[in-house]
Amino acid sequence: xxxxxxxxxxxxxxxxxxxxxxxxxxxxxxxxxxxxxxxxxxxxxxxxxxxxxxxxxxxxxxxxxxxxxxxxxxxxxxxxxxxxxxxxxxxxxxxxxxxxxxxxxxxxxxxxx
Numbered sequence: 001x002x003x004x005x006x007x008x009x010x011x012x013x014x015x016x017x018x019x020x021x022x023x024x025x026x027x028x029x030x031x032x033x034x035x036x037x038x039x040x041x042x043x044x045x046x047x048x049x050x051x052x053x054x055x056x057x058x059x060x061x062x063x064x065x066x067x068x069x070x071x072x073x074x075x076x077x078x079x080x081x082x083x084x085x086x087x088x089x090x091x092x093x094x095x096x097x098x099x100x101x102x103x104x105x106x107x108x109x110x111x112x113x
Contacts (some may be wrong), residue, residue, distance in 0.1 A: 005097035009043050018074070023059055024066050026102075035105030036074050036081070040066050047096045049087045063100045076104030084112070 007013045008027065015027035018038050029037040040063050046052055052060055064083070071077040081104030086093040 003045055003097050004095050005039075005041050005099065006045050009041070018070055019066055021062075021066075023062050026066055026070055029101070033101075034082075034103040034108065036076050036103065038067075038070055038074070038102040040070070040100040040102060042098055046098045048093065049085050049098055052098070060098075063098075067100055067102045070102055071104065074102075074104070076102075080104065080108075082108050082112075 004013070008015050009025055015025075017025065017027050019026040019040075023043055024040060025043060026038050026040040029039055042056075042059050042063065044056075044059065046056060049060075067083055068077075071081045081102060084101040084103065085098070086101075
């Protein structure tokens with residue numbers, strides 16, 4: 001298995017988990033860009049948000065529900081937080097597995113970069 005996130009899902013690579021259920025895993029980013037930086041990923045391998053199918057709609061919705069709940073649990077919901085999905089190399093996608101960044105814990109600038 002070449003996908004880094006699939007290896008995390010399989011338990012081959014350790015991670016600091018923030019949440020997991022039958023469809024989704026969330027873990028703290030090893031190179032955080034904010035005081036709180038969690039990645040929310042589907043257990044199912046989907047290489048990019050550009051590759052989701054209609055049948056994945058519920059799964060993608062679950063990513064956002066988990067992100068919302070984590071923002072509350074990690075105490076960044078009241079001050080505000082950012083959700084980011086990068087699609088493709090030029091957008092900054094570094095792992096070919098759909099992942100939702102949950103960023104917060106400080107004032108975030110716009111535009112992001």
